[in-house]
Amino acid sequence: MTIGADRQRQAWDELPEEMRTAAASILGSPIVGATTQNGGFSPGSADRVVTASGRRAFVKTAIADHNEESAELHEREARIVAALGPELPVPALLGASARDGWVVAVYEEIVGRHPETPWRADELAAVFDAFERITRHRAPDDLERSLPSAADALGTDGFAVAGWAQVSAALIDSLEHRELVRELLSGPIGELGILVEELRGDRLLHLDARADNILIREDGAAVIVDWPYACIGAAWVDPLSLLVDVAYLDPEADVRALLAHPILAGLAPDTIRRFFFQLAGHFLAKSELPAPPGIPGLRAFQREEGVTCLRLVRAFSDHED
Template identity: 40%
Template sequence: MSRLAWHDLPPSVRTGIEDLLGGPVVEAVSQPGGYSPGSADRVVTAAGRRAFVKAASPAVNLDTPRIHRREGEITARLPEAVPAPRLIGAVDDGEWIALVLDDVEGRHPATPWRSRELDATFDALRQIASVDLPGDVPVADAADLLDGDAAKWDAIDVDAVPPMPRGLDVWLRAHRDEVRDAAHRAAAGARGDRLIHYDTRADNLLLRPDGSVVLVDWPWAARGAGWFDALSLLINVRYFDAQADVEALIAGHAVFDGMPAAAASNVLAAFAGMFLSSSLLPDPPRMPTLRTFQRDQAVVTLDWLRERWEG
C-alpha cells in the first residue's frame, strides 16, 4: 500500500483541518495497515490536542472519496453507546475530503488472534447489537448488500478460476451451483434491525489499554442480524490461523446466540462470491496487495464452507 502522508495534502486542506482542531498541527504520524491509499495520520496540535485524520481525492483513488463521505455521514450519527471514534468534523472542497476523528489510544489486536482479545471483540460486537439503531443513521440493508454479493456468482466462470490450495478450485467446480444457490439465500437469513459494521477485521479494531474494543472505519455499516459481524470476524480469525476452531468459538460466545447454522453458511457463500469476484479484477491504482488479500479471503471462506457442508 502506498499511502499519502500529511505533507502530501494540499495546504488548503491542512489549513481546514487545523481550523477544526483549533490550532496548527505540529506532529503527524502515518498509520500503516488498511486498504486505502489515502492518508491516515495521528496528529497533534501545538496545544496538545490529538486527532486521527484520513483524507483522499479522486486523483488518489476514484472510490476512496466517496467511501470517506459515506463514512462521515454514518459516523456523525452513530449512537453514543456504539464503541466507535467520534467525528470532530470534515473538510470537503468537492475534490478532497478529509475526516477528522477522535484519536483512540489503542492498538490493533495481535494476529494470529489471542483468545482474550477475541473475547473482548465479541463482547464489543454484542454491545453494538444491543443498541437500538436510530432511523437517521444512513445505513444500507445487509440483505441488499448480500444480494449483490450473491449475484457475483452468476458472472464467475469457475472453470477459469486459478488453482487454489487444498483442491478448492476442483471442489468449487463440482459444487458451484450449490454455492451459488446458498449465496442467493443469504439475504433472507441475515435480515434484522441491528447495526452492523460489515467489515470486521483486525485492522478495523483498536484495543484500548483497559482491554475494551473500538471499531473504526464505518463506511459499510448496515442493518441486519445481530450475529452478522461476529460471523464475518471469524473469517479474519481463520485468515491468520487456518487451524482455528471457529465452530467451537461459535458455540462458546453469546454473540452467536440465535444464529441459524444454515443462515451462517449462506452468508459465507455470499461473501465467497464477493471475495472471489473482486480478486479476479485488475489491481486498482496504488493498491497492489488488495487482489491477493481478496483471493486469500475467498480461499478461507470457501474452505470453511466446505468443512461445514462436509461435516
C-alpha cells in the same frame, strides 16, 4: 500481521496545504506533529496528529484524483459516524471538510493498537463484546433509513449466486476446493437470494470486520473503526464475518469453538455454511476485477479471503452437528 501493513500511505507533509489547514481549523489549533498509520487498503492518508495546544486526534484524508471511490467512502463514513451515539465503541467524529475533490475527516484519537495476530482469545472476545454492544442499539431513524440492508449491500457487489456467476471457470478450476464449489453451485445452496431472509434484521452492522479495522484499548476493550460500509441487518453478520479474518491469519484456528459466544449462539450450521460459501463467491468475483487506483494489493487479498471462506465451508461441512 496487519493487513496492508507493507503499503506506505501518503505522508502528512505530502498533503496539499489546504487539506492540512482544514484539519487544523476543525481542531482549533495548528497541527505541529503527525505520525502516519500504515495498513489497510485506503490510498489516502491516515495520521495521529497533535496540535500546538496539545490536542490529539486521528485524521483521514482522500483525494478524488487519486481514487474517486475512496473520497466518496470517506464522506460517507463521516456522515455515518456523526449520527452514532457516544455510547457505542466507535471513535467520535470531531469534524469533516470536503471541497475541490478532497475530503478531510477528523476523529477522536483512540489510544490503543490493532489486535495481535494470529488472534488472541481474550482480544477476540473483546471484539465480540463490542459488536454485541453495537447491536443492542438501534441506529437513529434518519441513519437507519439511509443505510442499505445487509442483503442489498452485499448483493450490490455480487453476493450470492451472482458473485459465483462472475467468477471465471479458470479461477474455479485453480481452487483447491473446486469440486466442493461445483457440488454446491449445482445444489440448493446455490439458489439466488437464499440468505436474504436470514440476513434481515434491524441492527447496525459494520460489514468490514477485520483486525485492521479494530483497536484494542489499554484496558482491553475493543473499538470498531472505519465505518463506510455500514448497513442494517442481522446481529450475527459482523462476528461471523470476523471468523474469516481469524482463519485467514491462522489456518489452524478452531473457528467452530468461537461460536459459543452469545452473539452467535443458536446460529444454524447450514446458515453458517451458506454464508461463507456465498461470501467466497463475493470475494473471488471481486478478485478478478482490475486493481483500483492506488491499492495494488487489494485483489490478491480478496482472492485469499475467498479461498479462506471455502476452507470454512469445508470445515463446517465436515463437522455437521
